Amino acid sequence: MNEDELLDSYEEEQEESADLEYVEYTPSFFSTLLSTFWAALKIIIAVVMIAAFLIGGLGLGIITAWISTSKVLTEEDLAITTGLTTFIYDIDGNVIETLTGSDNINREIITSKQLPVVLEHAIIAIEDERFPTHSGFDFIRIGSSVLKLIENRGDIAQGGSTITQQVYKNVTGRFEQTFERKIQEIYNAILLEMKYDKKQILTMYANLVNMGNGCYGYQSASKMYFNKTLDKINLAEAAVLAAIPNSPYTYNPYGTEENIRKLMYRREDVLDKMLEIGYIDQKEYDDAMAYEIVFAEKVDYVSSSITSYFVDYVITEAIDLLAEKNSISKVQAERIIYNNGLHIYTTLQPKVQDALDSVFTDNSYFAEYKEDGTIININAVRYGEKPQGAMVIIDQYTGGIAGLYGGNGEKTGSRTYNRATGMNRQPGSTFKPIAVYGPALDLKLITAATVIDDAPCYLDVKNPDLIYPTNYDSGDYQGLTTIRNAIKASVNVVAAKVWAYYLGRDNSVEYLERVGIDRSEYIYDDSTVSAAIGGLAVGVSPLEMASAFSTFANKGIHMNAHSITRIANNSGETVLRWANTYTVAYSEQTAAIMTDMLEEVVKGVSTTYWINGTAYGSVYINDGQISVAGKTGTTSDYLDKWFCGYTPYYSAAVWYGYDNRVSPVSLVKEEYGRALKIWNTVMNLVHKDLPAKQFTMPSAGIVEREICIYSGKLVGNFCTSDPRGRKTVITEYFIEGTEPKETCDVHQEVVVCAYPDNKDEYGRFYVASDDCPASFVWAMTRLVRPGGAFKKVHEETFSVTVDGKVIWQIERVPYDVVYEVDMTAVCPLHHKHPEEGEENTETEEPEVVEPVGEQPEGTESPTPPVN
Secondary structure, three states: OOHHHHHHHHHHHHHHHHHHOOOOOOOOHHHHHHHHHHHHHHHHHHHHHHHHHHHOHHHHHHHHHHHHOOOOOOHHHHOOOOOEOEEEEOOOOOEEEEEOOOOOOEEOOOOHHHOOHHHHHHHHHHHOOOOOOOOOOOHHHHHHHHHHHHHOOOOOOOOOOOHHHHHHHHHHOOOOOOHHHHHHHHHHHHHHHHHOOHHHHHHHHHHHOEEEOOEEOHHHHHHHHHOOOHHHOOHHHHHHHHHHHHOOOOOOOOOOHHHHHHHHHHHHHHHHHHHHHOOOOHHHHHHHHHOOOOOOOOOOOOOOOOOOHHHHHHHHHHHHHHHHHHOOOHHHHHHHHHHEOOEEEEOOOHHHHHHHHHHHOOHHHHOOEOOOOOEOOHHHHHOOOOOEEEEEEEOOOOOEEEEEEOOOOOOOOOOOOOOOOOOOEOOHHHHHHHHHHHHHHHOOOOOOOOEEEEOOOEOOOOOOOOOEOOOOOOOOOOEEEEHHHHHHHOOHHHHHHHHHHHHOHHHHHHHHHHOOOOOOOOOOOOOOOHHHHOOOOOOEOHHHHHHHHHHHHOOOEEEOOEOEEEEEOOOOOEEEEOOOOEEEOOOHHHHHHHHHHHHHHHOOOOOOOOOOOOOOOOOOEHHHOEOOEEEEEEOHHHOEEEEEEEOOOOEEEEEEEOOOOOOOOOOOHHHOOHHHHHHHHHHHHHOOOOOOEOOOOOOOOEEEEEEEOOOOOEOOOOHHHOOOOOOOEEEEEEEOOOOOOOEOOOEEEEEEEOOOOOEOOOOOEEEOOOOOOHHHEEEEEEEOOOOOOOOOOOOOOEEEEEOOEEEEEOOOOOHHHHHEOOOOOEOOOOOOOOOOOOOOOOOOOOOOOOOOOOOOOOOOOOOOOOO
């Protein structure tokens, strides 16, 4: 039997007779006298037999044998290291959780100095009044027990064991009523008295004794019953605490009215004895008796209480840290956490966690039905799925996790599935800044002004005839696009081309490791660029993404994410302290420019780019008084929605989707904006009352240049006369040394034939020949595509087989192609045919000539993607 079982058995034996007094049946005087006689006789016989043993040689032999087999208590036995309550604290030092282990023992160790004199006197008075003078065993107490038994008509008022003997019983867990056990108990009590002083022994008792309701020791009991530490209790409360150990079940402060009545009688006994001995005077006695005892609201300390998602992660992190530090198994580390009375100090910020709790327990953010009662996502209902979400918020300057939430609604169990930290989902486009653009910018392979042709491409080496990747909207291409605008509009093709033609897999993997994401074994090889757009063999968690994005916010320095600052043992000594490990992932200049570009994601149409940022209108903190930078993400078939972003104060990542336990459940239109809504609501609550603050550029290492957004080069003579009539010149930031030196050669003045309907299959004007009618020869600004004019690989719809599946595709034309000119395509309508050697004169001048330079019909600006 363990300690609790033995104690329960022992208490039940005492309480069976004690409770009989309160049933309706009233025993006769004769039966009461008889039961009292037999109980007293048992004790007398015990005393006589012990004396006989001590006198007789046979008795001495038996006693010697019992003593020789007795377990002598060691310092390790007396040092209470198990069954202790572990406390978890927030960043302000407030307790947020207690862990009591599998035995549900709530125990806090105190030192001799922490045991108040008033409680010390109360314990001695009621438990062992000759404790200050005896040597561990008290014959007088046994006689007194007999007299009390007779006086109370068989109701056991006090036991025969001294405080020292009770220490032995509580340490060994031996409560059986045998002569052998009693002799061994007395022997060890004498040894304890020889080795330790009275204060030390009394403190041992004060830490060991069962106080009921899962509490062991007076400190935990004082906190539970009075919500006070021992140094704050008064005489009346000390008397109550001293009264409980005799029978924690009978004198239960949270029991029935009868239990409370008995406890108050027992408290009176304690005070009577203290007055009798002289520990208190009459006035103190009267004041204590008049004091109204008010018990604190009961707090459930048992291990079945539900821990939060944050505490779950703290426990996981503590297990890992202790196992590594002490070279022990994780199972052993877990036992230490639940039973050894640790003090775990964490990074949790109450205001942040409260914001998360309020949103994630609000069903409106995870609604399954419309206002009219119709189902929002029929497939989710079909497969028994509920919408889920998870979010992590990090202090980017320390790496401390300020708060997290791992699922939809109230948590229903401890250490359950934590989507915030233990989930691996595809990150979609949120991966581009950390896997592609950040690394390439830091390596000076690209700039914010680098122009990539957003046009159909074939980057799947294993399937070379497959158009891959496509953009989020599966067919719209913008054409020549800067990195800045590609981030704003979340252009897949640009990210894939930077990965394939500039960065490469190895550089990407290295930089991902710098920001805390190790997927070196899980990122596909160079045969595919899927990782560039968030396609991974093993996905990522919101914790990993929040931590990675925090690097941009912290000037390129990645602070390792953590929830624990230090761990102390039950004596308060620090046994483990978090070392603020960090990695310089990017230069400060890289981080600043990346932040400036990621701010575009939450901005609307600008004078130089006609597409809204993918988070425009959904994310804004304190009405724009606090800057926000970030990136949206959507995965294939709308299985996941993300937003990873940061302010000058915090970094946060949110995920929204379904667990997909039975079958993948795609999000529907009504759910597309929920990740953004959750992120925005939580972060506005977190930033409430914080001062306005904007991102700034570093004072050194950054230069500004006016550039053309279609070439990424310095402004040329024709950039301001772009055929679309749009502004093309912006001031861009560059890492010093990477600024452009060349002038724009994309905007060129070209002489074309403007004869009506005389255009190629893409709607482009032809270069004028010497034979074109002079009235239709126009000099105009057109785009000259670097590397040559656009031309389809496949003119018609075509099919390709991938993994046994036939995929039909059509190669779409980028929007800007109509404004370019193919410098190799001379007007076929008017030029002389070499074989004829004469001019084609069959054309006639039309009556009306359309002005050159206006956007042709059918080439309107595209609808912006929503990713």
